[in-house]
Amino acid sequence: MGEQRLVRNAFLWGLSGIYLCAFVSLYTQIPGLYGREGILPAWKMLRFSGKNVLEQFSDAPTLLWLGPWLGLDTEQGMECICLLGAILSLGALLFRCLRDSLVFLFLWVLYLSLYQVGQVFLYFQWDSLLLETGFLAILVTPLHILRSKNSKSTYDGITFWLIRWLLFRLMFASGVVKLTSRCPTWWGLTALTYHYETQCIPTGAAWYAHQLPVWLQKLSVVATYVIEIALPWLFFLPSRRLRLFSFYAQVLLQVLIILTGNYNFFNLLTIVLCFSLLDDQHITVFQQGKKSTQKGRSFFSYLALLLDLIVFGLIAFWTFKYFDLQINWDKRLVESRTAFTYHDFMQWLRNLTFPSIWVAAASLGWEVVTGMCRSTSVRGFFWKLWSLIQWAIFSCAAVALFAVSLVPYTYMEFESNGQLWPPVRQMFKAVDRYQLVNSYGLFRRMTGVGGRPEVVVEGSYDRVTWTEIEFMYKPGNISAAPPVIVPHQPRLDWQMWFAALGHHSQSPWFVSFVYRLLQGNKDVVRLVQNDASLYPFNAHPPLYIRAQLYKYWFTEADETGPLSHNWWRRRHVEEFFPTVHLGDPTLDSLLNDYGFKDKPPARRSLDAVLPFTLKVIRDFLHSFPAPLVLYSLFITVFTVCILQALFTGGSKSGNPKQRGHDKPPTEKKKQKVSSGQGDATKAPAPTGDLTRRNKKS
Numbered sequence: 001m002g003e004q005r006l007v008r009n010a011f012l013w014g015l016s017g018i019y020l021c022a023f024v025s026l027y028t029q030i031p032g033l034y035g036r037e038g039i040l041p042a043w044k045m046l047r048f049s050g051k052n053v054l055e056q057f058s059d060a061p062t063l064l065w066l067g068p069w070l071g072l073d074t075e076q077g078m079e080c081i082c083l084l085g086a087i088l089s090l091g092a093l094l095f096r097c098l099r100d101s102l103v104f105l106f107l108w109v110l111y112l113s114l115y116q117v118g119q120v121f122l123y124f125q126w127d128s129l130l131l132e133t134g135f136l137a138i139l140v141t142p143l144h145i146l147r148s149k150n151s152k153s154t155y156d157g158i159t160f161w162l163i164r165w166l167l168f169r170l171m172f173a174s175g176v177v178k179l180t181s182r183c184p185t186w187w188g189l190t191a192l193t194y195h196y197e198t199q200c201i202p203t204g205a206a207w208y209a210h211q212l213p214v215w216l217q218k219l220s221v222v223a224t225y226v227i228e229i230a231l232p233w234l235f236f237l238p239s240r241r242l243r244l245f246s247f248y249a250q251v252l253l254q255v256l257i258i259l260t261g262n263y264n265f266f267n268l269l270t271i272v273l274c275f276s277l278l279d280d281q282h283i284t285v286f287q288q289g290k291k292s293t294q295k296g297r298s299f300f301s302y303l304a305l306l307l308d309l310i311v312f313g314l315i316a317f318w319t320f321k322y323f324d325l326q327i328n329w330d331k332r333l334v335e336s337r338t339a340f341t342y343h344d345f346m347q348w349l350r351n352l353t354f355p356s357i358w359v360a361a362a363s364l365g366w367e368v369v370t371g372m373c374r375s376t377s378v379r380g381f382f383w384k385l386w387s388l389i390q391w392a393i394f395s396c397a398a399v400a401l402f403a404v405s406l407v408p409y410t411y412m413e414f415e416s417n418g419q420l421w422p423p424v425r426q427m428f429k430a431v432d433r434y435q436l437v438n439s440y441g442l443f444r445r446m447t448g449v450g451g452r453p454e455v456v457v458e459g460s461y462d463r464v465t466w467t468e469i470e471f472m473y474k475p476g477n478i479s480a481a482p483p484v485i486v487p488h489q490p491r492l493d494w495q496m497w498f499a500a501l502g503h504h505s506q507s508p509w510f511v512s513f514v515y516r517l518l519q520g521n522k523d524v525v526r527l528v529q530n531d532a533s534l535y536p537f538n539a540h541p542p543l544y545i546r547a548q549l550y551k552y553w554f555t556e557a558d559e560t561g562p563l564s565h566n567w568w569r570r571r572h573v574e575e576f577f578p579t580v581h582l583g584d585p586t587l588d589s590l591l592n593d594y595g596f597k598d599k600p601p602a603r604r605s606l607d608a609v610l611p612f613t614l615k616v617i618r619d620f621l622h623s624f625p626a627p628l629v630l631y632s633l634f635i636t637v638f639t640v641c642i643l644q645a646l647f648t649g650g651s652k653s654g655n656p657k658q659r660g661h662d663k664p665p666t667e668k669k670k671q672k673v674s675s676g677q678g679d680a681t682k683a684p685a686p687t688g689d690l691t692r693r694n695k696k697s
Contacts, residue, residue: 004156004157004160004278004279004280005156005280006280006283006284007160007275007276007278007279007280007283008140008141008142008156008160009096009099010275010278010283011137011140011160011163011272011275011276012092012099012104012137012140012141013092013093013099014268014271014272014275015104015133015134015137015269015272016089016090016092016093016099017089017093017268017634017637018130018265018268018269018272018487019085019088019089019092019107019111019130019134020086020089020090020093020633021264021265021268021487021488021630022085022111022127022130022265023082023083023085023086023089023110023111024082024086024626024629024630024633025264025265025487025488025489025626025630026082026114026122026491027079027082027083027086028621028622028626028629029490029491029492029527029626030075030078030079030082031075031523031526031618031622032492032521032523032524032525032526032527033121033491033492033527034074034075034078034117034118034121035075035523036073036075036600036603037516037519037521037523037524037600038075038516038521038523038524039121039492039509039512039513039516039524039527040119040120040121040509040512041074041075041600042064042074042075042078042117042119043073043074043075043600043601044595044598045060045074045116045117045119046060046062046064046065046074046117053065053066060116060117061112061113061116061433061434062112062113062114062116062117063077063081063109063110063113064077064078064081064113064116064117070610071604071605071608071610071611072604072610072611072614073601073603073604074117076604076611076614078114078117079614079617079618080610080614081110081113081114082114083614083617084110085107085110085111088103088106088107088110089107090633090637091103092104092107093637094637094640094641094644099141100141100142101138101139101141101142103141104134104137104138104141105138107134108131108134108135108137108138111127111130111131111134112131112434112435115127115131115435119509120495120509121491121492121495121509122491124489124494125266125438125440125441125442126263126264126265126266126269128435128438128440129170129266129269129438129440130265130269131434131435131436131438132166132435132436132437132438133163133166133269133272133273135434135435135436136159136162136163136166136401139159139162139394139397139398140156140159140160140162140163155371155375155390155391155394155395157367157370157371158364158367158368158371158391158394158395158398159394159398160276161276161363161364161367161398162398162401162402163273163275163276164235164236164276164277165360165364165402165405166273166405167232167235167250167270167273167274167276167277168232168235168236168360169405169408169409169440170270170273170440171227171228171231171232171250172228172229172232172356173409173412173439173440173441174228174440174441174442174443175224175225175227175228175229175232176229176349176412176441177412177441177442177444178191178225178228178443178444179342179345180345180346180349180412181444181445182342183444183445183446185446185449186221186445186446187338187342188338189218189221189222189323189336189337189338190214190217190218190221191221191443191446192209192217192218192220192221192224193210193214193217194446194448194449195443195446196209196210196260196261196554197210197448197452197552197553197554198446198447198448198449198452199260199261200261200262200263200474200493200494200497201261201262201473201474201475201482201483201485201490201493201494201497202260202261202262202475202482203259203260203261203262203482203483203484204481204482204484204567205259205260206260206261206482206554207482207554207555207567209260210554211556211557213333215333215334215335215336216333218336219325219334219336222319222323222325222336224253225323226315226319227249227250227252227253228253230315230318230319231245231246231249231250231315232246233356233359234246234311235277236359236360236362236363237311239304239307239308239311240279241304241305241308242308242311243277243278244277244278244282245312246277247274247277247278250270250271250274250277251271251274254267254268254270254271254274255267255271258486262473262483262484262485262486262488262489263486264486264487264488264489265486265487265489267486268486268487321339322338322339322340323336323337323338323339324336324337324338324339346413349412349413350413350415350416353410353412353413353416354416354419357406357409360402361402364398364399364402367398368395368398368399371391371394371395372388372391372395374387374391375387375388375390375391376388400427401436401437403424403427404424404427404428404431404436404437405437406420406424407420407424407425407428407437408428408437408438408439408440409439411439412439412441447501450551451551451552451553451571452475452551452552452553453500453501453549453550453551453552453573454474454475454476454497454500454549454550454551454552454570455496455499455500455547455548455549455550455576455577456468456476456547456548456549456550457469457514457517457545457546457547458545458546458547458548459517459536459537459542459544459545460542460543460544460545460546461540461542461543461544462543462544463544463579466546467536467537467542468536469517469528469535469536469537470528470529470534471490471492471493471496471528471529472490472493472528472529472530472625473485473490473493474490474493474496474497475552475568478552478566478567478568478569478570479565479566479567479568480567481567482567485626485627487630488626488627488630490527490626492513492527492528495507495509500549500576504547504576504577508594510547510577511587511590511591511594511596512591512594512596514545514547514577514580514587515587515591515596517537517541517542517545518541518542518543518545518580518581518582519541519582520537520540520541525538526622530623530624530625530626531625543581543582544579544580544581545577545579545580545581546575546577546578546579546580547575547576547577548572548573548574548575548576549572549573549574549575549576550570550571550572550573551570551571551573552568552569552570553568553569553570554567554568554569555567555568555569
């Protein structure tokens, strides 16, 4: 794929921003989610049973085992880890020298430490995706202390191939599971007529997208299948034009999802993964704002163009054939339907699963051979030997990770999964706890076809007058506009969406949530409403709490006028959680069954420097909403980057060498010869050092 230094830097810069979002977003929610009296106290995940440190790390690989040595309880340890991760990722975002392999190794260890105790609030696919991407970034990132200033990385293609393979698994599996799930809405191409109103936290743009005509929604589903199932195969083809096309198609899909749904950092992380499809030449052309000119095209360039057109033609042909696309000129619409059966698709998937593995293996093999050739071309015996050692190490790591990833990749087709080599399964089991490779599959089934289920929590002082407890982000008030909170993820709001899909017994944490609201726990209340004045029971906690299940739908464009606009309409379905109070036998029984009345360990002293510092930072930030904190950080980063660019540009413009007053020696000599001021026969030939210096400039 050519040089990838700029691409690598862009990838690491973007991943640093994703880490910053993840750490800061989670930090703001730790007291309410994982505190001593939070919804799911984290201390229960770390039972100090007298084992030594190595045995504890073997049970659960997390740095939180070191908390007692620093005078921190589990909650404070999580806050300390989040702050360290935020500082490191912010530094890597601002300074290129901090985009080092050791820094990204530490970031990965920090997030893995949080994941080990995160329980249901941290078990999302994007958390696993961030851990897998973060581990691959350790291989992609240069280790500056082992490289000279002028040395080149000969293994960029190998490590970046792993990023491409991860992107392929993510997108291809996400498209395949929509059909293997036998969901009638995905097979009927009507999924998007429900998606916008039934997703977890829609944006205002989702309301407008929901108003689009049905034929366009169905055509959008067809486009989704093409982008997620067909185009990922282009990732491994040698054609640069096809890779760039697939890059922009994938980015377009992610941008549309960002505009219509609050999926935290997930879609931004997917865009960062898409950088693996680029090369430095494309980034340079994009930065300069002009296309590279070519004096003439060779026969092979025309042949490559012809092959690309054939690929585009085949994709268009298969799309029209398998989705029976027909243009209705009279009604000015495009009709579409699924023109294949479930059996046909499963047979296709069964026939292509192993060929896709061999195609990927061939692509990886090409990158390995290319990396070896680059290593052997390095000048100097010592640097050539060192380059070959690095090539061998990273090639073995890439082959091992590729082999291990085949286990989760083949989950989508179980017959192929059963044919994998047993040692590969053993390797996967050995590293599974570290989230090095994972299975993916987004929007497997479309929920809320008969209406979006939503849990509405109500409180009362007398069991007669009930007041709804509105959340900051999830739908509740039918007249409240859907928010825009990307890249923050309110994890309680997300779990409320999952809880509404089943009985409350399937969400044990909900019992603890109700219990904390009855106690008036301020940290838990801040998860519901950060502004205390908007919480209806701010003065005194409610004496009784219950939860009702409603069905929500987006209003239609012709239902409301411009002055009285309701975004939602709803209908009561049934009681979700019975009326309870403190001391209620039903509530106490549930709390005991789920272990929420276990006595926490003794609270540690806050007199030490580190615990006191953490408390000061928490007291300062707790009144600010998480999206505001994130937006403030990114505005600061943007401002610093602009100042850095202006300072760098100013220093260059002030340097006469950069203005052309003092050109490189070889260029000056050429000027003298052309102007008659020098003799070409007397001009000495440039030395090797000078040639390298000119190339660098």
